[in-house]
Amino acid sequence: MNKVEVIQNFLRNENLDAAFITTPDNVFYLTGFSSDPHERLLGVMLLKDAEPFILCPLMEVPDVKAAGWKFEAVGHADTDDAWDILVNAVNTRGSAPTSIAVEKSHLTVERLERMNELFPEASFSRIDEQLNNMRVIKDESELVHLRKAAELADYAVEIGCREIAEGKTELEVLMAIEFELKKKGVQKMAFDTMVLSGPKTASPHGTPGDRKIQKGDFILFDLGVVYNGYCSDITRTVAFGEPTEAQREIYETVRRAEQAAIELVRPGVKACELDKVARDVITDAGFGEYFTHRLGHGLGISVHEYPSITGTNEFVLKEGMVFTIEPGIYNPEITGVRIEDDVVVTSDGVEVLTKFPKELQIIQP
Amino acid sequence: MNKVEVIQNFLRNENLDAAFITTPDNVFYLTGFSSDPHERLLGVMLLKDAEPFILCPLMEVPDVKAAGWKFEAVGHADTDDAWDILVNAVNTRGSAPTSIAVEKSHLTVERLERMNELFPEASFSRIDEQLNNMRVIKDESELVHLRKAAELADYAVEIGCREIAEGKTELEVLMAIEFELKKKGVQKMAFDTMVLSGPKTASPHGTPGDRKIQKGDFILFDLGVVYNGYCSDITRTVAFGEPTEAQREIYETVRRAEQAAIELVRPGVKACELDKVARDVITDAGFGEYFTHRLGHGLGISVHEYPSITGTNEFVLKEGMVFTIEPGIYNPEITGVRIEDDVVVTSDGVEVLTKFPKELQIIQP
Known part of the structure; x- marks a missing residue:
């Protein structure tokens, strides 16, 4: 039909x-x-x-x-x-x-x-x-586009990491990413690409600008592409030079929170349970006040679509659903970190579409 | 107040x-x-x-x-x-x-x-x-932003013309434009930048792609920037190599139509009169069927805002209004041409914000 x-x-x-x-x-x-x-x-x-x-x-x-x-x-x-x-x-x-x-x-x-x-x-x-x-339920033909969109998002982060260098501005890195994607045939980003460095990583909705990247910065990429009408949405945060202990602690906390939510994904689990398991990790580590937004959102033709993955949404996951998982900690004194993947609910678990590594990537200056 | x-x-x-x-x-x-x-x-x-x-x-x-x-x-x-x-x-x-x-x-x-x-x-x-x-009535502080946004749009077309070369794709020219603008501090385009070449100029809403620019092409730029929250919106169509007589005729017809509308702008004139004077020029030249859209639209914080400059809108122009004038002829057998300026209604006439030349620019291959 x-x-x-x-x-x-x-x-x-x-x-x-x-x-x-x-x-x-x-x-x-x-x-x-x-x-x-x-x-x-x-x-x-x-x-x-x-x-x-x-x-x-x-x-x-x-x-x-x-x-x-x-x-x-x-x-x-x-x-x-x-x-x-x-x-x-x-x-x-x-x-x-x-x-x-x-x-x-x-x-x-x-x-x-x-x-x-x-x-x-x-x-x-x-x-x-x-x-x-x-x-909300994606069929196989839609998943084909979503997988390809996610693959292009992975590639975009890879380019971003390659472009990072001391003194380069956020905008220069951003333009290099988008230029490479256009060469790959990407016609449209899913939303305004975000490349934030240093203290700007602590703003969940910051705007890339002329700030020059410095040793000791964390750099946050949040971006996605539209492929055959379907969106991807990835966030990775990487270190430029050796991170401090405090930066590492925030990074690893977000990573554990994200992983805990991913491991819980399967049919029958509620959206709010995902938010809770991730938020608990962050709260238990003492950073609860710095995780100021919902865990994620549905993804497909729209970059933000039904359902919303919040602490109050009792929506029950079903096979074929696609959404983001994107916990973050935004500590203006230390750094901001967000890690975001696009996931599909499978018959008995989860398929993670975005595959860029989540071990803290340290770019050598 | x-x-x-x-x-x-x-x-x-x-x-x-x-x-x-x-x-x-x-x-x-x-x-x-x-x-x-x-x-x-x-x-x-x-x-x-x-x-x-x-x-x-x-x-x-x-x-x-x-x-x-x-x-x-x-x-x-x-x-x-x-x-x-x-x-x-x-x-x-x-x-x-x-x-x-x-x-x-x-x-x-x-x-x-x-x-x-x-x-x-x-x-x-x-x-x-x-x-x-x-x-709809812009004050002087708003006009300052609109003038600057228009100036950046002029600059963008200038870059586009400089980038045109045989075998370059539309997307390569587009990315070069946006990269230069970002270096100038432009954070956001007002809408998806359009660079169309050859037969694609005949599509009023075409999408830039991998088509390689060839001698004999017309190339259409339609773009704008957001500056301090205010938009610009310019279209210019240029020739790559010596144009044919038929191409020239279409270009000059659009240019005369656009000029006729600009010259009519002053307080007291109706929006529909502007559309009519431009459309008459195009119809009298035998191209009426190829001018398939309205003459223009209000411009400000939104790239399309009140009022709409159509053949049926009796809206009376007032000092301080800003809108686009953008007649076009889209003849798939010959070429598409659109010329668009941003104009302000002054106390006794018009100020044209976009200033890139309108004599047919012939880029030598």
């Missing part, structure tokens, strides 16, 4: 007439067509008893077809009212829908108000959970 | 109790704090008769303060329910608001439903237009 059929089944089971899907990542999931429509209207209309169609900017119709979408692509020009075109396309397929599922976690209030006007008889319900539940 | 006071005045005039602002670009506009919160809750709560506060992820509280926000920054950890913390912070400031303005073009249906639960007595109205009307 393909994805369109799964949603049509959902509509029949829930006794809904239609679903209108507008999150770009969900549109990609359903159609293979990837686009950032900005403020223009892009959406897939799925109907219980008729053919679906995609509504998209007119100039993107050829790209939708090229992406493999087998149904109609209805284009709208910038001078059209895209919503009128949507209604017309729905009307040609049968009677007006009286119940429409939408992504309430994405659809804006303004767009819902417009749909309310255009389909005045319709009620609106959520389809977010249905789409999350579909996307 | 600062921006917070302007909104508090708006609340008093409209007899509203509160405004909750969650668009990251509007949060930046009000607070100076720039952040992509992903799915986390980030927002500024403005109250008619009490001090405003920003609600943000706990780990970003120091960054908010560093950005210059003078009021309270209320942090929420990943394990908190951020909405409960919002309600508590509102309650400590007085009675529960019964009328709240929100950005309906940004706020999700899910978030509005949550606010409905938390403030059951409240009605919700739009504040989008108020914020658009504030942001």
Whole structure:
């Protein structure tokens, strides 16, 4: 059963007439067509008893077809009212829908108000959970892309380590990484690449800049690529020159925390249990106050997707789920360290997609 | 009167109790704090008769303060329910608001439903237009950033032209541009840089790749930088080797269309009149079917912002507005050409921010 059929089944089971899907990542999931429509209207209309169609900017119709979408692509020009075109396309397929599922976690209030006007008889319900539940389990064809994305992330960290040198700036190392990746065919990073050095490693969301790398620095890489629409997300922290005892202690604590979480991954375990086992290691070592964020997040078409791996999420792991595990300690007096892997839940355990070594790498000045 | 006071005045005039602002670009506009919160809750709560506060992820509280926000920054950890913390912070400031303005073009249906639960007595109205009307007029301090962003975009095209050589790929030219910009301190491009060559210039939304530049190609650069939170957006199309007559005709038509629109810019003119004057030039030259998009878009903190310069928008230009003018002709048999400038409406005309030459640049192979 393909994805369109799964949603049509959902509509029949829930006794809904239609679903209108507008999150770009969900549109990609359903159609293979990837686009950032900005403020223009892009959406897939799925109907219980008729053919679906995609509504998209007119100039993107050829790209939708090229992406493999087998149904109609209805284009709208910038001078059209895209919503009128949507209604017309729905009307040609049968009677007006009286119940429409939408992504309430994405659809804006303004767009819902417009749909309310255009389909005045319709009620609106959520389809977010249905789409999350579909996307959270990756099939083998998706895992192929995720594995390749992770391999490219490993390679990126390898380049980063090779580029580290006294006096080089964070930005110079960052650009060298991205240039090598582009040469390998990477079209898009999954998010802004992070190369932080020295005290800047203690900022979980720092910005790479002109700081020159010095002996004694820890250097933190956090990066990922998009490969065939799927993301990777890796963090490694390495030492430039011999680390101090205090730096080593932080590093090894994060490493043990990360390893403890990885070893717990298997179907049936709860997301919050992963967070707890990692956090306990860090808290027991006396660094609890410096681990200021959740353990991880789902990974796939979006770099942050469902589910969130937090201390309160009772979500039960299932085979085929992919997410990050990324504990960190951010001690501004000593150093920041974060270690992050992308993992897949297998039938009886875990597959770690990112493979760059986690023994503390000491780059010799 | 600062921006917070302007909104508090708006609340008093409209007899509203509160405004909750969650668009990251509007949060930046009000607070100076720039952040992509992903799915986390980030927002500024403005109250008619009490001090405003920003609600943000706990780990970003120091960054908010560093950005210059003078009021309270209320942090929420990943394990908190951020909405409960919002309600508590509102309650400590007085009675529960019964009328709240929100950005309906940004706020999700899910978030509005949550606010409905938390403030059951409240009605919700739009504040989008108020914020658009504030942001659409740039003050001198904003123009300083926009001019600098445009200057860096000019420089980027200059580098691009210098890098063009037979057999080089689009991606190699692109990376050389971005590397030079990073060395100049540019932290972020305004959008994915576009370097397209030969037949790929005929795709308004093409993706740079491994295509090798050849003699006879036109090469299209579309790029912009973010400087102190403000964007630029330039397009130039140049020839590699002597152009054909047909290529020249398309280039000169786009150039005349762009110039005609620029010359019409002044307070009192309508957005649609700009689109029309440019489109008429292209249509009269017989290329109307190949100009498939609007003339331009507002530019500022967002790379695409209010207003849209289309053939149907009756919006009247005012002094201090900044937007793009970017006609194009995309003829797959001959070439694509787009020329784009960033312009400011002055008291009696126009200031063009982007200054890279528009006479057809012929790069000698």
